[in-house]
Structure formats: structure tokens, C-alpha cells
Amino acid sequence: MSDQSLIPVVVNGAAGKMGREVIKAVASAKDLMLVGAVDNNPHLLGQDVGEVAGCGALEVPILNDLQSVLVLATQEAIQGVMVDFTHPDSVYENVRSAIAYGVRPVVGTTGLSDEQLEDLSEFADKASTGALVIPNFSIGMVLLQQAALKAAEYFDHVEIIELHHNQKADAPSGTAIKTAQMLAKVGKTYNPQLVSETEHLAGARGSLAEENIRIHSVRLPGLIAHQEVIFGATGQIYTLRHDTSDRSCYMPGVLLCIRQVTEMTSLVYGLENIL
Numbered sequence: 608m609s610d611q612s613l614i615p616v617v618v619n620g621a622a623g624k625m626g627r628e629v630i631k632a633v634a635s636a637k638d639l640m641l642v643g644a645v646d647n648n649p650h651l652l653g654q655d656v657g658e659v660a661g662c663g664a665l666e667v668p669i670l671n672d673l674q675s676v677l678v679l680a681t682q683e684a685i686q687g688v689m690v691d692f693t694h695p696d697s698v699y700e701n702v703r704s705a706i707a708y709g710v711r712p713v714v715g716t717t718g719l720s721d722e723q724l725e726d727l728s729e730f731a732d733k734a735s736t737g738a739l740v741i742p743n744f745s746i747g748m749v750l751l752q753q754a755a756l757k758a759a760e761y762f763d764h765v766e767i768i769e770l771h772h773n774q775k776a777d778a779p780s781g782t783a784i785k786t787a788q789m790l791a792k793v794g795k796t797y798n799p800q801l802v803s804e805t806e807h808l809a810g811a812r813g814s815l816a817e818e819n820i821r822i823h824s825v826r827l828p829g830l831i832a833h834q835e836v837i838f839g840a841t842g843q844i845y846t847l848r849h850d851t852s853d854r855s856c857y858m859p860g861v862l863l864c865i866r867q868v869t870e871m872t873s874l875v876y877g878l879e880n881i882l
Contacts (some may be wrong), residue, residue, distance in 0.1 A: 613638060614640065614685055614865060616640065616642065616687065616689075616690060616820075617677070617689045618630055618770070619645045619693055620649050621659075622644075622648050623692055623693075625715060626644075626692050627874050630656055630660040632861060633862075643670070643676035643679045645672070645676050647667075647798050652671055674708070677705060680710045681710060686711060688710065688711050688712075688869065689701070689711070689713070690712075691716050691717045692716055694717025694776055696718075696776075699723045702740075703727065704726070704781040704824075706727070709736060710735070711736055711871070713739045713868055714738070714742075715741055715744060717777055718776070724740065724876060726857055731754035731871065731874040732874070737868040737871025737874075738871075738873070738875070739751075739868050740874065740877075741742075741864060741877065742781035743785070744860030744864070745860060746859065748878075749882060750836070751849045752786055755838075756789060759797075759838075764797060764798050764840065765790065765797050765837065765838045766813070766836075766837050767823070767835070767836050768837065769824055769835075770830050770834070778826070779814055779816075783824070784806050786834070787817060787818075787820045788816075789818060790820060791816070791873045796819050805828060831851045831853075833848070833849065833851065834848070834849050835847065835848045863881070864878070867881050
């Protein structure tokens with residue numbers, strides 16, 4: 608396959624745990640071409656991102672200027688893609704910058720507000736540029752959410768517990784919020800109150816999402832990413848759980864999104880909407 612037919616890819620947050628996995632996945636894909644790597648770690652600037660990721664030299668240095676790297680993805684025959692695994696504080700500006708440069712963003716960073724998503728959607732529409740915002744790239748999580756929607760037809764009581772490593776910056780997770788939003792669209796209000804509750808410690812009952820769904824967040828070293836959706840009814844509990852044991856499980860979803868976003872002209876939220 609010639610370079611002219613390869614999809615150019617920029618990875619933002621390239622030295623992070625997810626970023627390194629994306630570097631390895633892109634480097635091993637025959638239809639993709641890694642053209643840039645961005646990270647703010649001052650100790651890694653200028654280093655070969657392949658060496659940092661552990662997949663061998665790729666002759667792509669780590670830089671800390673996103674806009675200069677985005678330019679590299681606009682100089683190829685095929686419109687480039689930016690994969691973003693950075694920080695909730697910077698993801699909104701990162702996505703706007705990518706769209707402004709004509710580079711299609713695939714976003715795994717969570718923490719975007721509803722208002723920011725709406726603004727980015729309008730910006731992508733005006734630019735006729737595809738964008739994918741994916742709270743969770745795991746096929747298993749998509750299946751869990753679909754099973755939860757089916758269970759919601761029969762159960763009126765549900766709570767969500769999400770568990771992540773203690774370096775995750777936002778809570779609740781984007782995946783848990785997305786799951787609650789999906790359940791809310793079933794058309795019912797959950798967890799009818801039977802008693803007047805008192806929290807002796809603020810937050811003991813978790814955060815309150817749409818349609819009275821509670822979300823509880825756990826942050827501990829040793830965890831990666833895990834979620835439980837627990838349904839309850841008289842005499843029974845139905846628990847759906849997804850566990851991540853290695854970040855490589857997200858890479859098939861990431862590669863699918865890179866390939867599909869090049870054919871899109873608007874913003875799509877959620878992996879289930881492109882499967």
C-alpha cells in the first residue's frame with residue numbers, strides 16, 4: 608500500500624498509558640501512517656515515540672505543540688486523524704483545533720460537558736468534518752450497555768458503580784454517565800423513593816444522574832477500568848459487570864474509529880452509533 612493511500616494519524620497524549628497503546632496499534636496497522644506525536648511530559652520531548660511506547664524506533668519525535676503537529680496531518684492526500692487521550696481540562700480546545708485544521712478527531716478523553724459537546728457538534732457540522740467522541744472503546748462495554756437497556760424494561764431500580772485507577776482525573780467516568788443517559792432514554796424514572804433518606808456524610812449515596820439514577824465512583828491503584836450496573840427487584844438482584852485487564856482491549860475500537868471517521872462529516876458520540 609502506497610503512502611498516498613495511508614491514513615495519517617496524530618496521537619495527542621502519546622506518552623500516557625492509553626497513548627502508548629495507540630502508538631503501538633497505529634504503527635502495526637498496514638493502512639495507517641503515524642505522522643505526529645504530542646505530549647506535555649518535558650522529560651520525553653524530542654524522544655522517538657516508538658521507543659517510548661516500547662515498539663521500536665518509528666522516527667516520530669514527541670513534540671509539545673499540537674497545532675504544529677496537526678499541520679503534518681494536513682499535508683497528505685487523505686485527510687488526517689487526531690486521536691486524543693489527554694486531560695479533561697484541554698480536550699475541548701484540542702478538538703476545536705483539530706477541526707479548525709481539517710483534521711478529524713477521535714476522542715477518548717472524557718469530561719466534556721453537554722454544552723461543549725453541542726458546541727463541538729455545531730463546529731464539526733459547519734466544517735463538514737467528522738468527529739468521534741467515544742467514552743469507552745471496548746466492544747464489551749457496548750454489549751453491557753445494550754444488555755442494561757433490555758433489563759431496564761423489567762426493572763425499576765438501578766444503580767451504577769464505576770471503578771478506575773487513582774490517576775483518573777474526572778468522576779464519574781464518561782462511560783458511567785453515558786450508561787445513565789442511555790437508561791434515562793427508556794422513558795421511566797428509576798428508584799421510586801420509599802423512605803426519606805439522610806446522608807450523614809455528603810456523597811454517601813453517590814452522584815445523581817438523569818431520571819434518579821445513582822452513580823458511585825471508586826478510585827484505587829490496581830484498578831484499570833471497571834463498571835457494574837446493578838438492577839434490583841423484590842427477591843432478586845441482576846448485575847452486569849465489565850472488567851478491563853489490559854488497555855489493549857480498547858485498540859480494535861480505536862482503529863475502527865480512525866478508519867470510519869474519515870468517511871464522516873459530523874460529530875458522533877458513542878461507539879454503539881458506528882458499530
